[in-house]
Amino acid sequence: MDAVADNEDRVDALFHALADRTRRDILRRVLVGECSVSALAASYDMSFASVQKHVAVLERAGLLSKRHHGRERLAHGEVEALRSIASMLAELEDLWRGRIARIDDLLTHDPHAHQE
């Protein structure tokens, strides 16, 4: 049960992290390539501390990792974590595509509505 709860907490953290436009933008940058936190901060019209907070939210969600390189901290995106959310929505989409195909099928084989 704890494993299930942990997993659900993790998914909540993923969605929370992605629900913010700035964080999605940061993620987009660090997925393209490693980027220092200070370089990220310079890209936004907000304080270094604010950008750092966004980076921390992404890190807690497992979407971003940091490593030390000399005096710099370099951030990179975790593609696998992002895939798990994408696959969840894709699974739901698959369910819907199945339903719609079945409706289409029903209409083809049974073009007239039954009268009850």
Add this chain to the structure above:
Amino acid sequence: MPVTDVTHDLATRTLTITAEFAAPVERIWQVYADPRQLERVFGPPTHPATFVEHDLAPGGRAHYFMTSPEGERYYGWWKVTAVEEPKRFAFDDGFAADDSFAPVEDLPVSHNVYAFEAIDGGTRATFTSTYDSAEALQKVLEMGVVEGATSATDQVDALVAG
């Protein structure tokens, strides 16, 4: 393929899917108004749905269960919140523990709006499902209502482009 558009909104955990059918709006409505037809489309072939109660009217309820290949039953209910026949209806969809169909308090509920409009040669249907939390979305998938292989396409770009 009748599906013409799909939108994933991560921030609101909403899936919107649009499809076009070569049948009039009234015929599409009938699929949802008649539980025997609804059963044929609602659950995937591996988890067929059985509706034991069905009242597509404001305040009406539907009770259903889906049966897994192992014979396990997953119980669910609808509470119909709005009906504008034959154009649109809205309902909450939740889980029940057993065949009493009493809602399970701590399990998530999804909010759904199905809308149908006449277009040249048929009907455009827009299905919108919103989940209150990521947990709700995950639970729905864990219920075994999912069919088919997960799309292997690289969705990363689409996701972060939002």
